[in-house]
Amino acid sequence: MKKPVADQQAVPTAPVCQTASNKPSCKPVIFVPVDRSPEIQEARLKLPILAEEQVIMEAINENPIVVICGETGSGKTTQVPQFLYEAGYTSSNGIIGITEPRRVAAVSMSQRVAKEMNLSHRVVSYQIRYEGNVTDETQIKFMTDGVLLKEIQKDFLLSKYKVVIIDEAHERSMYTDILIGLLSRIVPLREKVRMPLKLIVMSATLRVEDFTENNRLFSVTPPVIQVDARQFPVTVHFNKKTPLDDYSGECFRKVCKIHRMLPSGGILVFLTGQAEVHSLCRRLRKAFPFQKNNIDDDKEESVEEIRKFKKSRKRKKTTALPQIDLDNYSVVPVDEGDEDRDAETDDDIAGSDVDLDLGDGDSEEDSSLPLYVLPLYSLLAPEKQAKVFRPPPPGTRLCVVATNVAETSLTIPGIKYVVDCGKVKKRFYDKITGVSSFRVTWISQASANQRAGRAGRTEPGHCYRLYSSAVFMDFEKFSAPEITNRPVEDLILQMKALNIEKVINFPFPTPPPAEALAAAEELLIALGALKELKEQQAAKLSCPISPLGRVMATFPVAPRYAKMLALSKQHDCLPYTITIVSAMTVRELFEEFDRPAVSEEETAKLKGKKARLLQIQKIWAGQGALQKLGDLMVMLGAVGACEYAGCTPKFCEENGLRYKAMLEVRRLRGQLTTAVNSACADTGLYVDPKMKPPTEAQATYLRQIVLAGLGDHLARRVQAEELLDEKWKNAYKTALLDDPVFIHPSSVLFKQLPEFVVYQEIVETTKLYMRGVSAVEPEWIPALLPPYCHFGKPLENPPPSYCPETGRIRCHRPSVFYRVSWQLPAVEVDYPEGIDRYKYFARFLLEGEVIEKLGSYKRCLLSSPLIMLKTWSKLQPRTEALLQALVAEKCDNRDALLDAWKKNPKCKCFADRRGKPRPARPTPSRRQRAPPARSRPKRAAGRAPTGAGRGRIRSQRGGFRPPK
DNA sequence: GAGCACTGC
Structure with missing residues (x-):
């Protein structure tokens, strides 16, 4: 042994041997003893990698980034962390992190290494999505790659790590690729703050050129060490x-x-x-x-x-x-x-x-x-x-x-x-x-x-x-690396949350196709997760994240689903949205009964089970308003029923549910509940195993929430008069596809054929089939999906009006859905910007709608406030003076007017010299606990609520924040 | 009127 541990802990980074470039080396000078059992010691010595310990450790000591290639059986996953530990890389509170692409690997490797080193799992630990045994004493931490990616969001420099090992890099999983790209930037940043971080990339194949010969990734080519495997021929x-x-x-x-x-x-x-x-x-x-x-x-x-x-x-x-x-x-x-x-x-x-x-x-x-x-x-x-x-x-x-x-x-x-x-x-x-x-x-x-x-x-x-x-x-x-053949919207949102705005400049080991990046950015803009930059093409693919996007990025689900969660605080929908989102995220909730059976007997059994599942799905789908939530209601009902019964294997078996899937849903509900609680402190949310079914009104809100998240997945049934070809019978049309799409026969809405639906995904088999279908009311579309609608001129009838809650001018506008120009019902929206909005505002101001007190002057006015809207109003100097004053102060709504008055009490905009203006706000007696109008549901006579929230979560402003 | 490999937060 070289030196006592305690002596060295204070100065573990002191350079021992100077590297050629005279850079500070982070080689610790410690040797940490490990007390292995003789059997383990013997087994270890048979591993070829043991012979390479010195070569590996020298390379690591002298280089910030090292690539180790060794096939399965070389022992690199279990031994390299031990080498590092023995060389003192975990002293002075730094830890060794190892990422694995699969949960089981993270758990089992941590157990094996703990056993080999004769250390407690408090020291050699793991962390995966839902669980872990990491403690303050943890020095070697195995985790899934997604866990480390999330940690980068909280601490960009990964300051608690001395070494990060990316295992199985040859598998080129999406997160592994991103981690390597991020770490290529983190390593030099850590060098700058004189807290060097070592990066070790481990691969089972020799295909490492994407890492080593990619100058944008690593400006200095890292050394590649090859290790033999102990494999039989x-x-x-x-x-x-x-x-x-x-x-x-x-x-x-x-x-x-x-x-x-x-x-x-x-x-x-x-x-x-x-x-x-x-x-x-x-x-x-x-x-x-x-x-x-x-x-x-x-x-x-x-x-x-x-x-x-x-x-x-x-x-x-x-x-x-x-x-x-x-x-x-x-x-x-x-x-x-x-x-x-x-x-x-x-x-x-x-x-x-x-x-x-x-x-x-x-x-x-x-x-x-x-x-x-x-x-x-x-x-x-x-x-x-x-x-x-x-x-x-x-x-x-x-x-x-x-x-x-x-x-x-x-x-x-x-x-x-x-x-x-x-x-x-x-x-x-x-x-x-x-x-x-x-x-x-x-x-x-x-x-x-x-x-x-x-x-x-x-x-x-x-x-x-x-x-x-x-x-x-x-x-x-x-x-091909996974990142090149999958949608990347979730990844792009994560990157934007790290303030990487120009994703195109990110040092991907292999970049995703430009079309995929563009599609992702477009979707995120439509969801409101990114701020749209209006400037030219140059702005493409560099939109910054919005406050809503930041909230969405904290939810560990696909952006479309994250948007649903962000909207669901309204009307106590959160527990339901969390459940639906969990169920949509977990694949294959239901058992598959269509496979070929081993025997005739089994065929009959499968048939029976299938019939039973179909029957129970119908029950879960509910009646009336609930039923319109479609397949998502079935998922909600299934999870609700399963949890109510205690989520037992027996219940799952009897009802055609996959037990493993239901457990995953349960854990995901827990995780999402925690995430929502920390995003918004006052929800007081918990996972209720005895959750009641949603009310009819809630089911309707849920459909609207689902629509807001799946706006780009809207489909309209082909109308009878458009039916030119038999192949369009019962078909739907979507914005992006020329071909007909169909509701999947397994959907509970298969026979209902609502005019508008949203779907979870389209899978092409013999036809294009929509799966996870939910019905949508046409009037919701312009109200909830403005980014996808082109609006026409404000209608004269019903006439524009003043909204006392928001203090803004409202009007009805007709619209069409983008690309396909489906006519949508006129909906009430804010009056579009422009001179007409000032005119209406002037009129309502004169009529006393904006400021109550002014109403009393109405009868003293020389002419009707209505003339504000006439084309010839210009001819009247007093009306023109008012209009110009409003325009000059940008006052086309109440808040702007009040602000202008506050700043300049003598402002010409109709100042009330006798006292403070009092806005005509609704009193609590008139409207109890009225929610903000933009997220306020509207009730059509005799029907469930039909309009609902565009409720944008307000939080702090976004913008680039350099890592501390 | 149907047929879906495999993963990670």
Whole structure:
């Protein structure tokens, strides 16, 4: 040990060795001892990264930014934080932060490192969205990337961190990319204030040029350190031919071959979706029956079944144990795939499908060992997912049929064979309209290699690629970074909240497409989150955040939803909006019952469950005014009912709800409630598990709130007279799309077909379908969505009027919806700016509407105040004098007039010399606790409220605030 | 009248 810790804690940043540039080095001179158990010490020494400790630490000591490349299994995630800790980077109250792209990783890594270091979780801790165990003593903190991004909002310099490690940077998740961009600026800023911060970017692949060779990101190229992985060799076999369509069938044949011919070891199959996974499971179970497989997954462990199984094992003792020696296999290294040689190999071992009479396996039972077939995909219930981590029943071979979850998120033990169809199902977004669709595409080479790697975790393995090496060579080297193919409005709002106005200048490792940036900025302006700059094109993409935007940015949900929350203080809607927003944010609340079943029995069961869900959804949708809230009411009803019942797995199971989703909704409601409470102290909000359904009036307000957030997602039913083509039957038109869109058949409004609706999203399948639909009244549109409406001249009838609450001139204006020019009902709005507004103001002033006292002079006036509006009024000097005085003082409303008087009591604007003017304000007796008129609901006779808030939250002014 | 991979605040 070098020096006692205590001595050094006061001066941990004292330079020990001068770097070439003579910059202050932040190399701490401490060695902090760690008390590891002998077993852990032994296991650690086997990790290749241990040998690189000195190289890594020297690089970190001498450079502010270091890139470490090491594949899965190199131990970089668990060991680098320990190196830093031992080198004293956490002394003097600085902590080490490590970001992970997934919650489970943050939690499990913190636990593992705590165990390895023999330290309490009070010292090695984690923080994820809803929970954490961070304390004052925390020195190593694992967190999800989004958590660190939020922390930057509170403390731009991240002053409590000595080191930030961005793990899994090769995955190029959106937050990781942004974090790296931000940290590239934070590191030099910290250098300036002489509190150096170390940034370590860790990647599993060598694709780091986006980071290292991007001068705008890092002006000095950071050193890249490579670390070997402790992986077993995986032999890759390419197919000679690439099946055009039926990769699923090809998977089936390959699994059959492997199972019949090759020694024991688990098989992992990569497919693209739930339906494929289930149908392959079904075929495989039929081909290699294992009694329980075929019936019900849940009964698997019953004593009876195990007894049966043992019996069958005895019976099959002599059959088809693999006789092939794997060592005789001609190996084909990963990068030298030769399809001909490979095909030979295949034939040597397994012969062709024809020789073996593999058929499609549906016809006959096979005599091989039972195959223990399990499906695996993200939306599968956790307890069913968990099965893949347990050893398969004795005497069986494990075969997991998975989607892409198994590529990065979940690691299955005991896999020796990987079957890779080479495809992935991806979500695509239209950059301008935001319409999304799912398409099956080829994976990238990096992805294929990652999949292959899953075969070599515990022993040497094999990967069977169901495509030729030529096809593989045509794959993209890497998948596109997430930020380039997703809407970015949430990201842009976060950046603007950090006062990054010119987002185009941000050092993105890879920038999003310009169209996506423009669409995001446009949406945020329409939501009122950004201040619109009227100046030329140059102002594009550099609008500053508005006070409303700042409030919205504190809500951890999509900007459209954040806007809804910001509006919902009115009429006690917040608990409902929070619930609806939570439900819309959590994906797939409802169980999917349309998948192919394993057995006839299961088919019937699924059918029953589906019918039950449809029935209960109708109940949740409610009646009358509630029903018009549509699918959002169903979500609200589902969450309400579930929480009322205590959110039990049983209730979820019986009512077609995904338990995991409901738990997530519960936690999100908690988080949003806290966020709303801190944005606005006087709400006194709490999460009520026994929340009552909204009243009819509240449901109507909720529809208006939803409209205000989803204004760009408005659709109008195609009118009978516009029906030129059959394809437009029951169709809707939207502002941005030329093609017809339809209400999704699963929507409770599917048969109602309201004239106007808003939708949560449009997904393109066989048609363009709107999902998450809610009905809208036409008169709300101009009142709540002025940015999307073009207004016409004020109407003469009803005539303009003076509003005593706001002191402004009001009028009715007709309008049309942008781009599509839908005629909208005339609505009452503030009179548009201009000379006419002064004229009306003068008239109402003379009539005594503005200042009560002046009313008494009305009869003394020489002519009627109405002449203020006549075109010939100019001819009358006294009216013209008044008008000019008002214009000169910019007085076209009461507040301006009162201000002008205050500043200059002799102001010519009709000064009242006998005393202070008294504005004609409504007295409490006339209107109890009247809300501000702009957010005041209006009631049409005999109907629920029809107009509601544009209520803009008032808070402090925005503007650039440099980091402290 | 339907078919959606995977994540993070």
